Structures are given as structure tokens and as C-alpha cells.
Amino acid sequence: AQSVSQHNHHVILSEAASLELGCNYSYGGTVNLFWYVQYPGQHLQLLLKYFSGDPLVKGIKGFEAEFIKSKFSFNLRKPSVQWSDTAEYFCASRSSGGYQKVTFGTGTKLQVIP
């Protein structure tokens, strides 16, 4: 079965600090990878996605992620966080083809201190 690991459960950063959230997936075949964000009191929103092609993916609000196949990783990065980035971040994977379920990591809560 697929699994997704997010190593950091709770991250606290000061504004303007750089962010990197780790994500590792277990499936060895072709996968689609996603990062979602859940702001307090709001529903899950798609930040960015990787299907194929350029392994460096840019998403909304200045976020980017790099797919490294050899490391089974899809880490999320942002050069300078803002207080408004305080949220919970979820990494997810889905093996491509057919009707494959999406597997989510347990999430990382990011708290940005002004």
C-alpha cells in the first residue's frame, strides 16, 4: 500500500524565514504528487501538483516543490514566509492511471510568528 510521510508535525518560523517541509512517498511507480494547504477555518486548497515533466513545480502564493525520484521526495519550499502562511500543509500522492486513491500524509502545522 502507498504511504506518505511528513516528518515535521509542527514547525514554528519567524516571518521572512525560509521554509522547507519534507514529504516522502512510498510508491515506486509513476505517481502524481500534491501539496494542499488548510488555513484555519477554511477548506483544503491545492497549492501545487506534479504530474510529469519539470521536477521543479511552482504553485500559488510563492510556494514551490521539487520532485526527486531517486529519493522518493517532494519537499515544499518557500524562500520567505509570511504570517498569513500559518496553516496546516498536507502532502499527497496518487499512483497514475485508472481509479487510484489519493494517500495523504498526516500534515504539518506551520506557525509563523510576526
Added chain:
Amino acid sequence: KAGVTQTPRYLIKTRGQQVTLSCSPISGHRSVSWYQQTPGQGLQFLFEYFSETQRNKGNFPGRFSGRQFSNSRSEMNVSTLELGDSALYLCASTLRGDRGDEQYFGPGTRLTVT
């Protein structure tokens, strides 16, 4: 285009009762997935429906069931509620693309079992 809508938004039930939750996907999206979100377990996949057929199922007991109608609206039902069923139930509407699928989430139904 309207987003994914879920009703009701909040629900309080007692143990042993049953509950039905509803989800209307984004217009044109024919696939609907359901997830259970809890603080300890994160997002757990329940099932996915496409064209009124269940295409995938997660590891939940038979008390959890669902269906999809011809207009793509979906319902999930939980019978004989247990305290542990208290959670946020999320519905996701899937846009199927040539390169991969993207899920769009609704606001969820917060179920509290007392």
C-alpha cells in the same frame, strides 16, 4: 463556477444513530471522493465514485457506505454511530485531465457523536 458544496456543515448525533451526508461536486466533475479527517489520523480515504459506481474503497468498516446519483451528487451514510466516528468528513470533486487528476475539496461536514 460554484465550488464543492457539502450539507449539512455541522451535525450532532448520539451513539447508535445513523447519519447521511451530502456532497454536490463542481459542475462537470463526475468523480467524487470522501475522506475522514481527524487530528490523530489526518485524512483517511473512504471511497470514490465515478458515474454512479464505486471505483475505490478505503479501509473502513461496512457501517460506512456511499452512493452517487446520475447528476453526480453523492451521499455517504454511517450507520450505528460510534464515538470514534466524530470527525470532519470531506468530499472532493475530481477534474480528470490528460496528465492527471486534480481534487477540489468542499468545506466538510463536522460530525460530533455524543
